[in-house]
Amino acid sequence: MKKVFDVLLARNEFKAEAFIKELDGKKPLFVCTIATTETAKIQGISAAGKYPEFTDYTPPADAELLLLGKCKCINGVPVTPDGIPTPALITMSALRLADIPVLVASGGLKVHPQIPFLDLGGNPGKDIRTGRAVDNVEEVIQRATLAGEHLAKTADYLVIGESIPGGTTTALGVLSAMGVNAVEKVSSSMPDNPHGLKTEAVKAGLAASGESFGTLSKNPIKAISCVGDPMMPAFAGLVMGAAAQVPVLMAGGTQMSAVLAVINALNSDVLCNVAIGTTRWVISDRSSDLRGIVAQIFDVPILAADLDFASSRFSGLQAYEKGVVKEGVGAGGAAIAAMAKVGGAVTKDMLLKEIERNYALLMGTK
């Protein structure tokens, strides 16, 4: 696969290359959109927290890590049940290495982070099996759009990431409601992707809301309201507000395809200014298919940070090569932005060194 800097051109190579070259030497603003949903507490759905109940703390803890270099609302950092640390560690390392400013935006949280955050008027999400997963969707989209319009004037481009445990299940929900076939195509933070559980939850949510596959293809707001999560309206609004003025890198894995479907239905014009930025782990994952989902929606390019932790001296980082975590908190997009900001002077090896340094500091290892 062709590379520019240590960034793989993973889809629509021509546009992908033009996009990454446009970012060369430019100054980004990184926005981390955080939210929570009860969907994450379905047993076996998410590894973004040691126990299901911990998933309420993962997004605020991730946000604290980005801004403070440590968490405040929990001890240590968010880990999977196997003790593998949050991808926010990658994001934080990349942003600090390239001196990229960060803003945290809340789509709706159970636990507030102990740092400054942009309140967009949303509430925590309910279990999608209720069929009434998110309220206030339209208002949050409007407020986030307004925020995106103003933030676009403060940077050459925006990189927008997310932290919401359970987010691939809600992504499958919205994609299904909108008629995009994503069954067994969404990614997972676990090495064994629990596709069955996700499909079951989405089926229950669609049934409870009286909808079925594709019935909401023209109504993304209702799709989110029924079977989505509160990260989505915040993220989609930010993109729509900003991408009318500057390039926007949507930083994430398969969750981005659900946001893409929402934007495509509301204001597809802005998508000519949008790319998805992810990690090599998502692109090379055989249990999911980001490109296959995107192909059904809109022809945006996909860039993937060519991160490789195989040679890491920490088993907790080597685990990323075995398909654990893969992406999240805009890790891939932040890595791409860090490399592009300095014209490639930040390499994947330098990034790994910085990530290892922070890993040692935060995990208390040597």
Next chain:
Amino acid sequence: MKKVFDVLLARNEFKAEAFIKELDGKKPLFVCTIATTETAKIQGISAAGKYPEFTDYTPPADAELLLLGKCKCINGVPVTPDGIPTPALITMSALRLADIPVLVASGGLKVHPQIPFLDLGGNPGKDIRTGRAVDNVEEVIQRATLAGEHLAKTADYLVIGESIPGGTTTALGVLSAMGVNAVEKVSSSMPDNPHGLKTEAVKAGLAASGESFGTLSKNPIKAISCVGDPMMPAFAGLVMGAAAQVPVLMAGGTQMSAVLAVINALNSDVLCNVAIGTTRWVISDRSSDLRGIVAQIFDVPILAADLDFASSRFSGLQAYEKGVVKEGVGAGGAAIAAMAKVGGAVTKDMLLKEIERNYALLMGTK
């Protein structure tokens, strides 16, 4: 008084001229810090609301006006008891004319604005006569400092304004606690400055907190906690975080001197990068003395937008020439930034035309 663009060099002419010239053609970010205090409800203290109880709505309504061009949490716009509109009308007109991005930051509110806003972890303020006016001061300062550090990377300089009814009384409180003589020197939104009421409230607050004039000169956090307001820690933190990297224009009237005293006690180094930006109405006000207060604290320059509404076709704007309102919501600083951004191509006459246009739209007049 010497002018650069339509900006008066109102104090420390040499530094003031250097400061405004440094802003020439640069891209600012405007941050509006909003908060509420029960102090505003003391009968006769504030004109920032038609009735004392309305003052809870004035800051969120001002913030909505800046971002939406209209208010959502109230009908119309905030007005004085005589129907004179909020200075946010000036701020909004200036920011739109020069396409300056806005971010709203909350120091602590009773009513949330229906727009995106940065939550800094503060709570609404209590009546200073309790002697326990603001809680969480240190934490809010820390969070705001962090926000200021990141926002400084998104702009060439910051303009920070405020909206908090009752703010000159709490300013007198903090200045007095810190040993700065401001009795009969703080400004007022009313034509007849109620100095007696303010002095009385501060005296009661200091007594209730067991403090007196100057006893907290080295403890600005306690001074705010006892007799300040929740705008102050948010504002001071934003300045301290940002001014370490970029110039900061503190946009306001005599309230700025209290924030200046707080910063001077916590981190005076950053003040070499700071100026106060206000209006001609504050500078020429005979019932207050911003320069006399600042002279006791730190030698920062003062810039004043040379606004003149005498020739306005609206009596509601002409009233500004009679000493009503004078300043607020960073009106003076926003006007200065609008002029500086385009190298003086925005003049005071153009500003007045734009303000009149918005006045007519919002007040339903022709």
